[in-house]
Structures are given as structure tokens and as C-alpha cells.
Amino acid sequence: MELTINGKQYKVEVEPQMPLLWVLRDELNLTGTKFGCGIAFCGACTVQIDGVATRSCVFPASAAVGKEIKTIEGLSHNETLSKVQQAWVDHQVPQCGYCQSGMIMAIDSLLQTTPSPSAEELETSITNICRCGTYQRVKEAVVSIVESDNIKE
Amino acid sequence: MSKSSKRGKITRRAFIISGSIVGGGLALGLGGIAYSNHKKRLFSGLGFEDAQALNPFIFITSNNKVKLAVARAEMGQGVHHSMAMLAGEELDINPELIEVIHPQVEGPYANINLATEYKRNSSSDGFHLMQKIAYVLPYIATGGSTSVRDGYDHYRIIGAQVREMLKAAAAKKWNTDKDNLLAENGFIIHPDGEKLTYGELAQAASEIEPIDKPVLKSKDEFKWLGKDSKRIDLRSKVNGQAQFGIDVRVPGMKFGAIKHVPIKGARLERIVNASEISNMPGVSKVIQLDNGGVVVADNTWRAKNAANQLKLELEDTEFEKTSSNDLHTEMTGKLEDDMQVVAEKKGKVDTVFKANNKHVEATYEVPYLAHATMEPMNCTMLVEEGKVKVWVGQQAPFLVLNAVSKITGVSKKNIEIYITYLGGGFGRRAEMDWIQETAQVAKEMKGIPVQLVWTREEDMQNDTYRPPAIAKMRALLDEDNNEVTAWEHHNVMQSALRSSIRRNFPIMTPPPSKDVNSSEGAINLPYDFKSSKIGFSLIENPIPVGFWRSVGHSINGFFTESFIDELAHSANADPYEFRRTLLVKSPRHLHVLNKAAELSNWRTPVHEHSAKGIALHESFGSIVAQVIEIGVDGNMVLLDKVTCVIDCGKTVNPNNIEAQMQSGIVYGLTAACLGEITFTNGKIDQANFPTYDILRLKHMPEIVTHIVESDETPGGVGEPGTPPIAAALCNALYAATGQRIRKLPLRLSGFSFS
Numbered sequence: 001m002e003l004t005i006n007g008k009q010y011k012v013e014v015e016p017q018m019p020l021l022w023v024l025r026d027e028l029n030l031t032g033t034k035f036g037c038g039i040a041f042c043g044a045c046t047v048q049i050d051g052v053a054t055r056s057c058v059f060p061a062s063a064a065v066g067k068e069i070k071t072i073e074g075l076s077h078n079e080t081l082s083k084v085q086q087a088w089v090d091h092q093v094p095q096c097g098y099c100q101s102g103m104i105m106a107i108d109s110l111l112q113t114t115p116s117p118s119a120e121e122l123e124t125s126i127t128n129i130c131r132c133g134t135y136q137r138v139k140e141a142v143v144s145i146v147e148s149d150n151i152k153e
Numbered sequence: 154m155s156k157s158s159k160r161g162k163i164t165r166r167a168f169i170i171s172g173s174i175v176g177g178g179l180a181l182g183l184g185g186i187a188y189s190n191h192k193k194r195l196f197s198g199l200g201f202e203d204a205q206a207l208n209p210f211i212f213i214t215s216n217n218k219v220k221l222a223v224a225r226a227e228m229g230q231g232v233h234h235s236m237a238m239l240a241g242e243e244l245d246i247n248p249e250l251i252e253v254i255h256p257q258v259e260g261p262y263a264n265i266n267l268a269t270e271y272k273r274n275s276s277s278d279g280f281h282l283m284q285k286i287a288y289v290l291p292y293i294a295t296g297g298s299t300s301v302r303d304g305y306d307h308y309r310i311i312g313a314q315v316r317e318m319l320k321a322a323a324a325k326k327w328n329t330d331k332d333n334l335l336a337e338n339g340f341i342i343h344p345d346g347e348k349l350t351y352g353e354l355a356q357a358a359s360e361i362e363p364i365d366k367p368v369l370k371s372k373d374e375f376k377w378l379g380k381d382s383k384r385i386d387l388r389s390k391v392n393g394q395a396q397f398g399i400d401v402r403v404p405g406m407k408f409g410a411i412k413h414v415p416i417k418g419a420r421l422e423r424i425v426n427a428s429e430i431s432n433m434p435g436v437s438k439v440i441q442l443d444n445g446g447v448v449v450a451d452n453t454w455r456a457k458n459a460a461n462q463l464k465l466e467l468e469d470t471e472f473e474k475t476s477s478n479d480l481h482t483e484m485t486g487k488l489e490d491d492m493q494v495v496a497e498k499k500g501k502v503d504t505v506f507k508a509n510n511k512h513v514e515a516t517y518e519v520p521y522l523a524h525a526t527m528e529p530m531n532c533t534m535l536v537e538e539g540k541v542k543v544w545v546g547q548q549a550p551f552l553v554l555n556a557v558s559k560i561t562g563v564s565k566k567n568i569e570i571y572i573t574y575l576g577g578g579f580g581r582r583a584e585m586d587w588i589q590e591t592a593q594v595a596k597e598m599k600g601i602p603v604q605l606v607w608t609r610e611e612d613m614q615n616d617t618y619r620p621p622a623i624a625k626m627r628a629l630l631d632e633d634n635n636e637v638t639a640w641e642h643h644n645v646m647q648s649a650l651r652s653s654i655r656r657n658f659p660i661m662t663p664p665p666s667k668d669v670n671s672s673e674g675a676i677n678l679p680y681d682f683k684s685s686k687i688g689f690s691l692i693e694n695p696i697p698v699g700f701w702r703s704v705g706h707s708i709n710g711f712f713t714e715s716f717i718d719e720l721a722h723s724a725n726a727d728p729y730e731f732r733r734t735l736l737v738k739s740p741r742h743l744h745v746l747n748k749a750a751e752l753s754n755w756r757t758p759v760h761e762h763s764a765k766g767i768a769l770h771e772s773f774g775s776i777v778a779q780v781i782e783i784g785v786d787g788n789m790v791l792l793d794k795v796t797c798v799i800d801c802g803k804t805v806n807p808n809n810i811e812a813q814m815q816s817g818i819v820y821g822l823t824a825a826c827l828g829e830i831t832f833t834n835g836k837i838d839q840a841n842f843p844t845y846d847i848l849r850l851k852h853m854p855e856i857v858t859h860i861v862e863s864d865e866t867p868g869g870v871g872e873p874g875t876p877p878i879a880a881a882l883c884n885a886l887y888a889a890t891g892q893r894i895r896k897l898p899l900r901l902s903g904f905s906f907s
Contacts, residue, residue: 032393
């Protein structure tokens with residue numbers, strides 16, 4: 001099957017039901033997307049499919065054919081970090097960092113559809129688990145993005 | 154300095170540094186005293202081939218890049234950056250420009266503070282003996298919140314040493330006295346303004362004999378230490394480039410998955426359907442281990458699907474008739490017995506209790522807990538003829554070296570261990586069970602690199618859990634309710650220390666009397682009790698237990714700080730004021746407590762259905778007080794705000810201390826509210842996050858952290874945030890509802906959280 005990932009075409013020969021997560025990690029060596037629970041519960045494997053935050057550990061690769069898959073590796077442009085990534089560094093959000101690829105992809109997707117989320121919108125739509133407990137800084141970083149966007153507008 | 158140490162010429166363990174490696178006579182016996190006694194010592198420099206070694210820690214490339222060897226596991230606590238700050242400060246280079254690499258398992262990098270942790274206060278020879286042993290082993294491990302405590306002087310000295318070597322090399326070049334020169338931001342500067350980069354001087358500096366006691370900067374000269382600094386590892390952690398163990402990719406590698414025996418302590422007799430499974434697509438091999446079956450395949454998904462279908466036949470075991478209820482009965486039964494080990498005794502407690510029957514008494518209980526690191530256990534290994542390569546995120550690589558050598562039969566000097574970033578550690582990765590499994594698999598797959606990855610279910614059901622504990626607490630107040638005349642605390646629990654050491658280093662297994670972890674946080678309390686008796690009794694069972702963030706403190710912090718609160722209420726005293734009166738001999742603790750009360754507006758009443766709870770606990774050299782403010786609506790608890798004050802002595806990176814306080818609090822809150830591991834008929838009941846849930850963004854209280862300005866010896870920060878929070882929360886719940894919760898998690902009492 002052919003997959004479009006971060007704007008590039010990839011050809012893989014795998015079973016159609018193989019979850020996208022393992023195609024990314026084991027077949028294509030795109031290891032930025034993480035394995036956490038395998039049942040779409042923790043969010044560590046979050047990627048975007050046509051812009052929608054999707055938990056790739058249960059998403060069959062074949063269902064992504066013909067769609068735009070974006071992973072953490074495709075979020076920054078060359079050496080320039082994306083807005084969310086930069087806010088994550090500015091606010092020193094990650095600790096161990098393992099869940100942050102998924103966290104960032106989920107936040108990035110939320111901000112595309114809801115550029116100025118309320119606290120409640122943020123808390124109900126972001127259900128990713130972080131064992132290091134970086135949640136407070138996640139909130140602070142998102143607030144800073146929203147505020148700086150509002151200033152620009 | 155070895156003359157052959159040019160690019161490409163360094164061979165494994167052939168890297169000789171002459172002279173003392175690090176300064177002799179270091180303060181507090183930190184890193185290197187034993188080492189400096191050796192005239193020559195080998196270390197490999199493996200991984201630093203493109204740079205000039207100035208000592209075993211600091212390497213500088215010709216284009217002025219400073220690389221620092223830090224043999225401590227970066228598991229989120231920011232240790233790599235903290236060490237870069239310490240060395241960078243003295244070397245005078247921005248720590249954000251330093252590259253940190255985890256070196257091989259070699260003597261110079263031993264963690265003396267951790268090795269001697271419980272011998273530090275003894276005047277016996279134990280300390281010096283353990284120190285020597287630590288270098289020989291070499292005792293390289295990350296735990297007990299010791300990294301900065303071990304490295305605070307040590308990494309500054311090695312930085313200052315190199316600074317002086319660079320200045321001496323420049324002085325030679327310019328034919329001047331080195332004291333005329335200045336080291337600043339990566340340059341040695343001549344009074345005339347001429348400059349040379351550290352990189353330009355590195356080769357010449359490596360020929361200079363290091364001085365043992367370089368002058369260190371004074372506090373007012375610090376450019377980076379004690380100020381907020383941005384961690385060097387975070388850029389790679391936001392763009393997917395950071396390499397965790399699970400991300401290791403080696404050409405030609407295969408992927409393995411394991412299905413463990415479900416009954417604890419059971420042995421695998423045979424795999425019933427091994428040949429059927431080995432014919433599944435992509436499967437290269439089915440391997441039987443003592444404790445489970447492994448499938449090696451061409452990707453993780455195929456491996457885990459196949460492993461999931463393995464049919465395991467177990468040997469019979471007694472434990473399959475045992476469940477959590479049985480354990481509870483056994484533990485409760487022991488509560489009334491005499492303490493097996495009395496860890497602290499002051500005065501005649503028994504007599505005092507006998508003379509007065511008005512004592513306060515309570516029984517507390519905490520369950521098994523899983524670590525549930527976000528990155529499940531995994532290891533990558535390549536076994537070849539006479540050599541082995543290991544890639545793993547692990548907290549005690551010297552144990553890995555031993556274990557891999559034993560299993561593969563390859564001598565330790567031919568084993569290379571590459572420690573990656575850890576996707577969470579919390580003590581789980583101080584073990585090596587999954588590495589031993591990988592070694593057995595890689596040995597069977599000789600010549601082919603194999604990555605063994607546990608599924609979440611395997612990870613949760615095969616953890617080395619935080620031990621369960623039940624405590625009986627008794628205390629007596631004097632007639633004026635001002636003094637605690639007697640305090641008794643008896644824990645019945647499993648021993649994390651004995652369980653862990655028995656698995657990992659059997660000959661060192663301590664007797665129960667030397668189990669320091671079961672009483673830590675219960676003894677040496679800052680409160681002025683007139684008499685006390687504190688101890689524990691151990692139970693044994695096949696469920697493996699181990700070190701879980703803050704270890705005994707996570708248990709005893711909850712017990713002692715809840716019970717102190719009960720005493721306060723029984724004395725009709727304000728819980729904060731009550732603690733104050735008991736802290737007359739502990740001014741540092743009192744200050745931390747006062748600050749937490751002040752910043753949380755303790756005395757300001759909160760609105761209806763809200764309440765505050767306070768707790769104070771010292772662990773790992775740091776004192777932490779927390780005040781939590783909650784709202785209660787029926788059974789719904791709103792975690793509103795936590796005020797956290799820490800006195801951790803001299804600070805390295807305040808921003809990181811704040812992060813660690815937040816982290817420790819959230820970890821402790823998840824445990825207090827939700828965390829419980831149980832077992833039925835020898836099998837762990839929980840298998841994945843839905844049954845072992847974790848607090849999320851929506852549950853989070855606002856956390857405000859205050860760091861006390863202090864010049865005391867540095868304390869730890871990775872763990873001390875965890876112990877007080879469960880007690881603070883239950884104390885707040887009592888204030889709000891009048892209900893005293895003595896058994897965790899709170900969800901068992903019907904509470905839910907938002």
C-alpha cells in the first residue's frame with residue numbers, strides 16, 4: 001500500500017489491518033510516534049490524519065491510504081520548530097518526554113480547529129496520559145500560544 | 154594522556170589518563186577520592202571519539218563543542234542538564250551548549266552518594282569500604298534522588314580542573330602566567346584581548362597535569378547555577394528525535410514479544426503450541442524461558458500478536474490459591490505481634506502507654522502500586538562471538554553488565570552498554586528482569602540484533618510493585634494536649650529492598666534488620682516526641698516488589714502525616730499550629746511549614762464545602778511542606794490548588810525543581826486517588842490503563858512552588874515532592890467532610906475526582 005506521511009510517499013508491504021503505529025515505527029523507522037498502551041487509551045501514539053488527532057496504535061494502516069498522515073517528525077519545518085513545539089521548549093514542558101509527541105500532535109490538532117479553546121475545551125479534548133505530570137506546563141504553554149495569537153490578530 | 158587518543162584510534166578500554174583523574178581530597182568524600190589514589194586508570198572514551206579528553210568527564214572537539222560524560226539515567230528528572238550546569242559553571246561555558254552523553258559502565262562515574270547513602274552518618278569504616286567497593290563495581294546507578302547530591306561538588310571540580318588546564322595551555326602558548334588569563338564563555342582571554350577557543354587549546358591542555366584542588370567560583374560569581382536554565386534535552390523531546398530504548402534501530406534487527414506466566418512465582422513447563430506459532434507469518438523463532446514464552450518476528454506487531462496466542466503450561470504452584478484478601482488477613486494478623494525490627498526507640502514507650510489508656514490509635518493501609526512508566530520495558534541486544542552490545546534505558550547499568558555477562562558467557566570488558574533516554578523510570582528501571590530476558594533471547598538469535606518490547610499488559614502485570622503496607626499507629630498526648638508523650642508506629646509490609654536485591658545482587662541481600670527502606674520516613678521525624686518506638690514486620694510472598702518513587706517515604710509519609718493530623722484534631726488544635734509546637738527543635742522544618750501556611754493563606758477560611766490540608770515530610774535530604782485546597786460536592790472531589798514549599802539546600806536549576814515538585818505531586822495524587830494493584834488466585838487483576846487509571850489534564854490542581862533560599866548541602870528533588878501529598882489530601886478531606894480516610898486509594902471510599 002501507499003501512504004503519504006509528512007508530505008512524502010512511502011510504499012509498504014504489510015497486512016492491511018496492521019496498525020499505523022507499527023508501520024511508522026518498525027517499517028519506516030519513524031520512531032517519534034510512541035507505543036504506550038496499544039488500546040487507544042493513553043494517547044502516546046497520536047498522529048494526525050487529514051488534520052484529525054488519531055491514535056495510531058489501533059488505526060489500520062490501510063484506512064490511512066489516500067489521506068495525509070502527519071507525525072511529530074513532520075511538524076517542524078527544517079530546523080524551525082512549530083508554534084506548539086516552540087512553546088513546549090519555552091515553557092520547559094517535557095520531562096521524560098515519552099508522551100510528548102502524542103501530546104503535541106493532539107494539541108496541534110485542537111488548535112487548528114479551536115484556535116482559542118476554553119479551559120474546559122482543552123481539558124475534555126486532551127486526554128493524553130503523562131506519568132511525569134507535566135499537565136500544568138501543558139496548560140501554561142497552550143495559554144501562551146493562544147495569548148500570543150490573539151495579540152497578533 | 155594517551156598520545157594515541159586521536160580520532161579513530163581509541164579502542165575499547167585502552168584510554169589511559171595519567172595522574173589523578175579527579176581531585177583528591179574532595180569535600181564530603183564525593184566522586185573520586187578512591188580513584189585519585191590510582192596513578193593510572195583505564196576508561197574507554199567510547200562514544201567520545203571525535204573529541205579530546207581532558208579528564209574522563211569533559212571532552213572538547215576542535216570546533217569548540219564541549220561534551221560531558223554523565224553516567225546518570227535521564228528519565229525526566231533533568232539530571233543531564235543539571236550536571237551540565239555544574240560543570241559548565243566552572244568551565245565557564247553556557248550549559249545549554251554542552252552535549253551530554255551517557256558513558257560506558259566504568260569506575261570514574263560511580264555514584265558514591267548512593268552507594269554510601271546509609272553509611273554516611275556512621276563513623277565506622279563502612280563508609281570508606283563501601284566507597285572503594287563502589288569504584289570497583291563500578292556502582293553506577295541513578296536513584297534515591299542522589300545525582301546532584303553526588304555531583305554538586307564533583308562536577309564543579311572537574312569543570313574547574315579543565316578550566317585551569319586550558320588556562321595553563323594558553324599561558325604556555327602566550328608565554329605568560331596563567332593567573333593573568335580569564336576563562337569566559339568558551340574562550341581563554343589574554344589581558345591584551347587576544348582570545349583562543351577551548352577547542353583550539355584542548356589538545357595542548359590535555360598534556361597539562363590536572364591540579365587536585367582547583368579554586369571554585371564563589372556564589373556571587375555564578376552565571377548559571379541557581380538560575381533558571383533551559384534543558385538541553387528538550388528540543389529533541391518535542392520533535393521526535395530523542396532516542397528512547399524502544400526507538401533503537403539497528404540494521405538487520407528483529408522484534409520480540411513475550412507472554413509471561415500469569416501466576417506469580419510459577420515456572421513455565423512448556424509451550425503447548427510452539428510449532429504452530431513459529432509457522433505464523435513473519436515469525437522467526439519461538440523461545441521458551443523459565444518465566445514465559447517469547448516470539449521473535451520481523452516487526453513488533455506480528456511478534457506481539459503471535460506471543461499473545463502462545464499457550465503456556467505452568468508447573469503447579471501454591472500461590473495460585475492466594476488472593477489479595479488472603480494477604481490482607483495475613484498482614485492484619487501480624488499487626489498485633491511484636492515488631493520484627495525496631496528501627497528507632499526513644500524512652501520507655503510501653504510504660505507510658507500502660508500508665509494511661511487515653512491514647513489515640515489508628516490503622517492505615519496502602520496497596521501494591523505499579524510504576525506504569527509511559528515507555529513499556531524494552532531492550533535491544535546483539536550477541537556475537539565473544540562480544541555483546543546492549544541498548545537500553547536503565548537506572549543501574551552496572552547490574553546490567555553483570556547480568557548480561559553471566560547469561561551470555563561474554564566477559565564484561567567485551568560488553569558495550571548504551572544507555573538511552575528513559576521514558577520514565579520511577580525506580581522500575583533500576584531492575585533488569587526484562588534485560589535478562591532479552592539476553593537469553595539474543596543469545597538464541599546470535600548475530601541478529603533483537604529488540605524485546607513488553608506490551609502494556611505485560612508491563613503492568615509484571616512490575617516490581619511498590620509494596621503494600623498496613624500500619625498500626627498509637628500516640629499519647631499530655632494533659633494539656635501540648636506534647637506527644639508517646640508515639641508508636643508498627644508497619645507490616647513487604648520489603649522492597651530485600652526483594653530487589655535478592656533479584657539483582659543476591660549475595661548482598663540484607664537481613665530484615667538492615668532494611669532501611671521500610672522505616673525511612675517513619676523514623677528521624679522532626680517532631681519532638683517524648684518517647685517513641687518505630688519498627689516493622691516483614692511478610693514474604695512471590696509478588697516482586699521494588700523501589701517506587703520515594704520508596705518507603707511514599708508509604709510512611711502518608712501514615713505519619715495523617716496520624717499527626719489525627720492527633721491535632723484529637724487535641725482540638727489547628728493541624729498547622731499543632732505541628733509548629735512539635736517542631737521546636739527543627740528550625741528548618743518549621744520554616745518550610747510556616748512558608749507553606751503563609752503562601753497558602755492557611756488561616757483564611759475557604760468557602761463552604763472546601764477545605765485545606767497540610768503535610769510536611771523530609772526525604773532524600775530535602776524538606777517539603779504542601780497545602781492542598783479541595784472542594785467536595787457529595788462524592789466528587791475537586792483538586793483545586795497545591796502550595797508546595799521545598800528546602801533542598803543549594804539549588805542548581807530552580808525551573809527544574811519546580812517541574813519536579815509538580816511531577817512528584819501528580820505522581821502521588823494519582824496513587825492517592827486511583828492507584829491499586831490487586832491479585833486473584835496468584836494473577837494480577839489489572840492489565841492496562843483502564844483498570845489502573847492515571848490522573849489527566851482535567852484533574853489537575855494549580856500547583857504553586859516556592860523554593861527556600863538556602864546554603865545548606867544540596868538535597869534531592871526527584872522524589873521529595875511525592876511523600877506528603879497523600880496525607881495532605883486526606884487531611885483536607887477530613888477538614889471538609891469529617892471523614893478520616895485511612896486506606897488508599899480514595900476511590901475505594903467512593904470518591905471520584907475532577
